[in-house]
Amino acid sequence: MAKIYTEKDASLDPIKGKRIAVLGYGSQGRAWALNLRDSGLDVVVGLERQGNSWKQAEADGFKPVLTEDAVKQSDIVIFLVPDMVQRYVYRERVQPHLREGMDLVFAHGFNIHYKLIEPPKTVDVYMVAPKGPGPTVREYFVHGGGVPALVAIHQNYSGKALEKALAIAKGIGATRPGVIETTFKEETETDLIGEQVDLVGGIMELMRSAFQTLVEMGYQPEVAYFETINEMKMIVDIIHNKGFYGMLKAVSDTAKYGGITVGKYVINEDVKRRMREAAEKVRNGKFAEEWIEEYNRGSPTIKQALQEIQNSLEEKIGNQLREMIERGKPKS
Structure with a gap:
């Protein structure tokens, strides 16, 4: 411990x-x-x-x-x-x-x-x-x-x-x-791995993929945004305060069953294998080498990705809906 x-x-x-x-x-x-x-x-x-x-x-x-x-x-x-x-x-x-x-x-x-x-x-x-x-x-x-x-x-x-x-x-x-x-080793490696496979990279791509899937199936992007991106904060807040068990107790039985059965189908062993591959690149220093080279070249990968995300449908819809959400917040 x-x-x-x-x-x-x-x-x-x-x-x-x-x-x-x-x-x-x-x-x-x-x-x-x-x-x-x-x-x-x-x-x-x-x-x-x-x-x-x-x-x-x-x-x-x-x-x-x-x-x-x-x-x-x-x-x-x-x-x-x-x-x-x-x-x-x-x-x-x-x-x-x-x-x-x-x-x-x-x-x-x-x-x-x-x-x-x-x-x-x-x-x-x-x-x-x-x-x-x-x-x-x-x-x-x-x-x-x-x-x-x-x-x-x-x-x-x-x-x-x-x-x-x-x-x-x-x-x-x-x-x-x-x-x-x-240790410096443990802090550095867990921080980088967490950012990549979960906190920044993983969660963003999970939300974007879910949004894009719904839109490609013909659902309105505004409705898709609420269901796949906007509500994520509410779920994460419950997990932060009460844990996974507390979150499952808070959602409907339909959400429980769907989440428990489908979640493991989407985030399966193949996903975990690729997470491990990404984590090994952090542990063996390859990610650090890539990032140093990227930084020295002026960070072109970051600039291109930021532009793509800024121009994406999910970001444009999000900008519109955030204004609506802001209007509904209680006035202090």
């Missing part, structure tokens, strides 16, 4: 008196910086340029500085810039200013696990990975809660890396619900 740490297992003491550089001020960066500051810690925001993020940080009461200046004056450096930018930021802005005993902190293990970043042995390297988007990390914290997180240790030069990882997790509110100990 996984080791789970909560508030009683964590203290801010290991990082009190240390300056923390938060690199990046996007979704996660803003949430982390605000939460850590509200926890009484010394935070400086490091950014690549004086753009919109810089203005937002200033509006939030920070005095942002350029990335390398943040690193020079800090003891703990937290990478909250996009995955494929991290290696450049590390090589050009962080590595030249690393001192013995500093900490490098990641919210995702991609760059460490696939050796895009290889830190010196004289620093602690650990991860705190909230299992939710930045705005949720901030919202839950402000209201006295927190988003669960994973923690992992890659290098423990000081002998106190876990204590510091738990301190960071406490500072952003993650130890309130609980923090699960993992």
